[in-house]
Each structure stands twice: as C-alpha cells, then as structure tokens.
Amino acid sequence: MLPDHAAIYDAAREAASQIACRPIKEGQRLVTSGLIDSLSVLKLISLLEKKLSVSIPPETLQPEDFDDVDLIVETIERVAEPAS
C-alpha cells in the first residue's frame, strides 16, 4: 500500500529541498524555473523511492511532472507502486 497523502507531501518537500540545496516553498517551480535540471529530477526520483519505499516507473514521466511539490505528490499517487 502507498503511504498516505500527508506522508507523501512531507517526503516530496524534503526531497525537493535536499536536491535543490535550499528550502522549497509551496508552489515554487523547480524544473521550469531552472532550479533543478533533468539529471536532478532523476536523483529526486531515486530519493523519493528510498524515502517512501515505493517504485516510480519512469517510462511515462517527464521532468515537468516534478515541477512543484503538489505535482510531485500527484505524480507519485498516479504512478508509484509499493516496492516489492
């Protein structure tokens, strides 16, 4: 089973801040603002997988699916599966 919405939100915000090396505010753009690039998005995915013990299949994703914390949460809830 996936973690609940609040847990995913907290993990997403923490992981985004860690990758961007600064605190991330609500609604702050990550990819379209140039704060993080596509390679950092890959690192972000891997970090989220570890934090939430989920698997995020990347084939159907684009970097802008991780453009802000709300989008990250929405993406995880849409595509993530519990890690086997």
Add this chain to the structure above:
Amino acid sequence: MPFNSLPYLGFLIVAVGVYWLLPPRFRGIFVLLASLAFYASWDVVFVWLPLMVAAVVYVSGRQIQSDVSGAKKWMWTGIVLVLAPLILFKYRSFVVVNLILLAKAMGAQPFSLVAAIAFPVGISFYTFEAIAYLVDVRQRRVTMPKFIDLCLFFMFWPNILSGPIVRARELTPQLNFRKPFEPRFFFEGFDRVIWGLVQKNVIANMLGIWVDRSFSPRAAGSPSTIDGWFLAIAFGLQIYFDFAAYTNMAIGAARLLGVTLPENFRQPYHAATPAEFWSRWHMTLSRWIRDYLFFPLNAKWQGAPVPLYLSLVGVMALVGLWHGAGWNYVLWGCLHGMYLVAYLVFESFKTEHAFLGSRPAAMIWRVLTLVGVSAAWVVFRATTLSKAGAVLTSMFYRFAGGRAFGGEFYVFTFAVVLLCAAEPAILQRLTEMEEEAGADGLSLFRVVGRPIAYLVGLLLFLLFDENRTQFIYSQF
C-alpha cells in the same frame, strides 16, 4: 514568402485584419486556409505532407486512446510513419553518399543511386511535434482533437517553417480562437515582428556578408588569428540574430492572433555553463530532446555515469544531425556533448575541492563556455572539415598576424557584441517602462516612443532589404 519580405508583411496585415473581423466560429477555418496558402507559397508540391503527418497522428492517436493493450504498438507505428518522410527527404542523400564511400573503402564495386531529392520546408519541426503528440497521447497528457483541429495544429503558419516546436497541450487549447480582441495583442505582436525584421535584415544579414565570403569554398587559405576569432564570433552572432529574428516574427504573428507561442531564446551568450547554454539556446528543441529522448533513456539507466556520459554525446550528435545531413553538424553536436560531459565531471568534484565552487572557477567556466560555443560554430558553419580545421588552427594553435577585412567588419561585429551584452539590461528597462504605464494606461513610451520605434524599424528593414537572404534555420 519569407517572413522578411514585403509580400509576407502584406499577407500578415490582411490575414490579421480579416481574422479579427470574422465571427469567432469562422476564425479556425480561416487560419487553416491562410496557413495552407502560406505553406503553398513556399512549397506547393509538398503541401500534402504536413496534412499527411496530421492524418497519421490522428489515426494512431485514436487507436492509442481506444486500444489500451495495443497503445505502445500504435504509438511506435505512428512514430515510424511520421519519421519515414523525414528520413526519405532529409537524410536520403547523406545515407546514400556515405554508403557509396563505405563501399569504395571496402573495395566493393562502385554503384550509383539517386541521392538528391527535393526537401520539404519545416519537415524537421513538424515531425518532432508529431512524435511528441503521439507520446503525449500515450502518456494520457492530451486527448485527440477533431481532425481539422489537428491539421490546424500542424499547419499553423506562424511556426510551421522553423518552430518554436510546440507541445499539443500548449497550442491546441488556444486554437479555438475564442479570445476577444485586446489592444495589447497588437502592441506585443508588432513589437516582436518589427524587432525581428531589424534583427534579420540589419544585423544577421550584414554579418552574413562577411561570414559567407570567408567560409565559402573559394575563400583562400587560413585566416589570421584575429580574423579567425572575429569570424567565429561573427557567425555565432549571425546565427543567433537570424534565428531569434525568425522566432520573434513567429511569436509576434501568433500574438497578433491572440495566440501565445513558447519562447526559444533567453540571451544564450550570457550562459555561465555549457548546460545553461542549452537552457537558453533553441529552448523548445532542448525541451523536446530532454522530455522525449534524454530523460526516458537515462531514467531507464537511473542516471549511472557511463551510460549518462555516452547518452549525452549520442543525444547531442543526434541534435547535430537534426540540423542537417552532414558530418560537420554531427561533429558540432558531439563537441557540445563533450562540453556537457566535461562540466558534469567537473561538478562531481565540486564538493571535494573548495576552489572548484569559487567565483574564479565560475568565471573560468563562463569564459570556457563562450570559447567552446564559438569554436563549435566554426565546425557548424564551415563547408568542409578542412576549412573548419584551418580556422580553428588559426584560433588556437598557429598564431598569425594580419587583417583581411576593412575596419567596418571589426567595428560592426564589436558593436553587435556590445548589443548582446546589454540585451538583459535593455529588456529589463523596456519591461519597467511597460509596467509603469499600467495595463491599459497611456504613457510617453506608448504614445510617442513605440510608434517612432516602429517607424525606424520599418525604415531600417526597407533600407537593408537588398541584403535579403533566407533564414538559416529554414534549411533545417
């Protein structure tokens, strides 16, 4: 009908006028007809090709939506079908010529095939839009519109020739043309169109006169060191102002219809790193490569260093090949790939060595980026690899004195460098002047400054009209 011609300006004014006079329900069909007429003015023989691409996307896209288990198969079928004309028309001669060379090198019997055939304008751009469309439908980011709306998406005249490469989700919702008229559409549109005319006819074409002469196969010998550097810088500025001019005119034409197209440039020569250069240069192509090629590839390998470095060089070689069927373009792409790899390697050592994260190190990267980009432009522009080698040798290795041009070349190139350097400050000031005037308010800038600027811009365009040449990117 090139964008920088009086017939096109006539077409634009009539089309925009009729568009706003028509009731909204007729605007879509009118823009489609105007777009067909515009494309036919370039290429009447191939006007069916973007429509065929639209038909392939329509059929494949509907199948992707309805047949969930076979969605992947339909997506790949669609991609192969839209790529086929690009390969046939753009890369056939490249493949044939290289096959013949390979056969000769291996001592096989010489053979001949018809290599050169006509090249439909805009094919590289609308093919990439079609691939993105199919992937986005498969990823459920967009749904299939009516066929006529899809034709309008691919034929939309402002961006069919050379982009910006748009995504379905940013353009399709705007193509219902329901927006009521706002005066700012005209100001914003004409600002871009007229600045584009000046960029193309005055700046890019003037630089092109010197650059074309020096890079032509008939140009003798190696340039001096100073001339080599000035030529590399002049071509870098020429191609920037040429493509930015086209893009401004495309964005401006769309804006006159109330449509917003994505930006393609953000002062690329102000980039501090090779990676930043690609987030400022041809931004819609970079975005396409990132979303549909680089990210899926590296997501599969989870960003492991060796596949990452190899994929960077490979993807950038493909970017080069996208520009043209020639080894110089492939080499240009590989060079940029290697710059990106070098910067990534540098970044991986940053945490261990304090100096690497210091301001002097950042300054060194800024200079290296400019030097690397300029050197790569020489390879891109040279008609032969030996010509590129001669210019690069003069720039970096065998220093030689002398000047082959009149003073006006050096002064003009230097003035354009200064303009580039001042571009962010100028744009900032113009934005402030707009904001000071408010959304609907009148100001000295709007009532007097803008009409005078339009008049001067049009006069400059007419004055330099004799230098009219094709936009560089319309060949890609």
